[in-house]
Amino acid sequence: MQPFKAYRIDEVDGKGRGAFIVMDEAQLDPGEVTIRVAYSSVNYKDALAATGAGRIVRRYPCVGGVDLSGYVEKSADPRFSPGDAVLATSFDIGVAHHGGYAEYARLPAGWVVPLPKGMSPLEAMAIGTAGFTAALAIARMELNGLRPDAGPVIVTGATGGVGSLSIDMLTKLGYQVTAITGKESETDYLKRLGATEILPRSSLDLANIRPLGKAIWAGAVDNVGGQLLAWLASTMKNGGTIASIGLAGGASLNTTVMPFILRGVSLLGIDSVNVGEPLRSQLWQRLAGDLRPSRLSEITRRVAFADLPGVFDDLVQARSRGRIVVEIAGERNGASSN
Numbered sequence: 001m002q003p004f005k006a007y008r009i010d011e012v013d014g015k016g017r018g019a020f021i022v023m024d025e026a027q028l029d030p031g032e033v034t035i036r037v038a039y040s041s042v043n044y045k046d047a048l049a050a051t052g053a054g055r056i057v058r059r060y061p062c063v064g065g066v067d068l069s070g071y072v073e074k075s076a077d078p079r080f081s082p083g084d085a086v087l088a089t090s091f092d093i094g095v096a097h098h099g100g101y102a103e104y105a106r107l108p109a110g111w112v113v114p115l116p117k118g119m120s121p122l123e124a125m126a127i128g129t130a131g132f133t134a135a136l137a138i139a140r141m142e143l144n145g146l147r148p149d150a151g152p153v154i155v156t157g158a159t160g161g162v163g164s165l166s167i168d169m170l171t172k173l174g175y176q177v178t179a180i181t182g183k184e185s186e187t188d189y190l191k192r193l194g195a196t197e198i199l200p201r202s203s204l205d206l207a208n209i210r211p212l213g214k215a216i217w218a219g220a221v222d223n224v225g226g227q228l229l230a231w232l233a234s235t236m237k238n239g240g241t242i243a244s245i246g247l248a249g250g251a252s253l254n255t256t257v258m259p260f261i262l263r264g265v266s267l268l269g270i271d272s273v274n275v276g277e278p279l280r281s282q283l284w285q286r287l288a289g290d291l292r293p294s295r296l297s298e299i300t301r302r303v304a305f306a307d308l309p310g311v312f313d314d315l316v317q318a319r320s321r322g323r324i325v326v327e328i329a330g331e332r333n334g335a336s337s338n
């Protein structure tokens with residue numbers, strides 16, 4: 001293996017800071033499966049890690065990128081053979097184990113998922129952690145009894161990666177979706193994804209949240225946290241389900257027990273990082289099946305590896321929309337995807 005390009009995060013003055021370097025195979029982390037990385041993606045977490053805006057990286061130095069897809073180069077695990085198309089997200093990838101922003105990655109076999117039939121490496125990264133998390137949230141909400149006829153589902157942080165993909169998947173499943181966004185200029189985009197109602201965040205009075213407000217939502221996918229999550233709790237219908245995913249608007253939660261004990265509202269915590277098998281592969285199969293996003297080209301933009309550093313600030317400042325796929329080594333030298 002020739003020396004290869006990587007975008008590594010080092011600790012500088014107590015904060016993470018990313019830069020391009022050249023690595024060799026001996027510097028890769030331990031693992032059974034060596035992957036030639038075709039694509040990676042940019043999640044909110046990746047942007048916080050690379051800019052040092054959040055304490056995300058647990059081991060320095062660390063190649064960034066919590067998501068990757070590509071082709072097996074070599075494997076000491078019999079489940080994988082050279083040329084197999086694979087993907088990997090979460091666990092320690094990109095935060096405590098060299099991640100997807102490098103032409104090669106070496107991972108424990110238990111973190112590697114065979115690419116579902118019919119899904120390309122590019123599509124896998126358009127979905128990435130964001131889509132996997134949306135799928136996990138929907139699966140858990142369904143297990144908790146959510147059905148399209150129960151009432152509308154609301155999605156916060158709607159123009160973000162998780163938000164956009166949640167809207168796409170929920171509307172495909174037949175749910176009526178309301179989107180909450182801080183970007184009123186993106187109303188048409190959210191409608192194209194299938195949302196029937198768009199609520200500007202500025203239209204909500206988050207300073208005066210009653211313990212129980214008008215009961216509207218059967219389900220809520222929350223990427224924002226803070227006061228918005230408190231407002232959601234107070235406006236859920238009887239038996240409603242909230243999937244708490246993110247903290248883009250704050251980590252605190254000031255609410256009352258009223259929605260939970262008087263309306264039977266459920267607050268489900270969603271952690272996409274530590275989902276083991278068989279659930280991880282089952283969700284990826286659903287992402288290639290009934291949950292397959294139908295507006296991925298609308299949601300996704302592609303950037304060259306060299307342009308990666310230029311996209312992080314937009315995510316941190318909430319100026320970004322949808323998903324960003326990073327072309328690492330692309331499809332060259334790759335076997336055909338299944």
Ligand SMILES: NC(=O)c1ccc[n+]([C@@H]2O[C@H](COP(=O)([O-])OP(=O)(O)OC[C@H]3O[C@@H](n4cnc5c(N)ncnc54)[C@H](OP(=O)(O)O)[C@@H]3O)[C@@H](O)[C@H]2O)c1
Nearest residue numbers: 044157158159160161162181182246247248249271272318
């Ligand atoms: N629990 C898990 O396993 C898991 C997995 C993936 C992501 N997450 C979390 O989920 C959240 C969304 O992730 P993502 O990758 O979709 O991020 P993203 O693409 O950056 O989207 C975040 C969206 O949140 C909204 N937002 C940003 N700053 C805000 C603020 N100060 N107040 C209110 N809303 C704000 C914006 O949407 P609008 O402008 O449309 O409102 C923004 O586009 C993040 O907090 C991320 O850390 C958690």
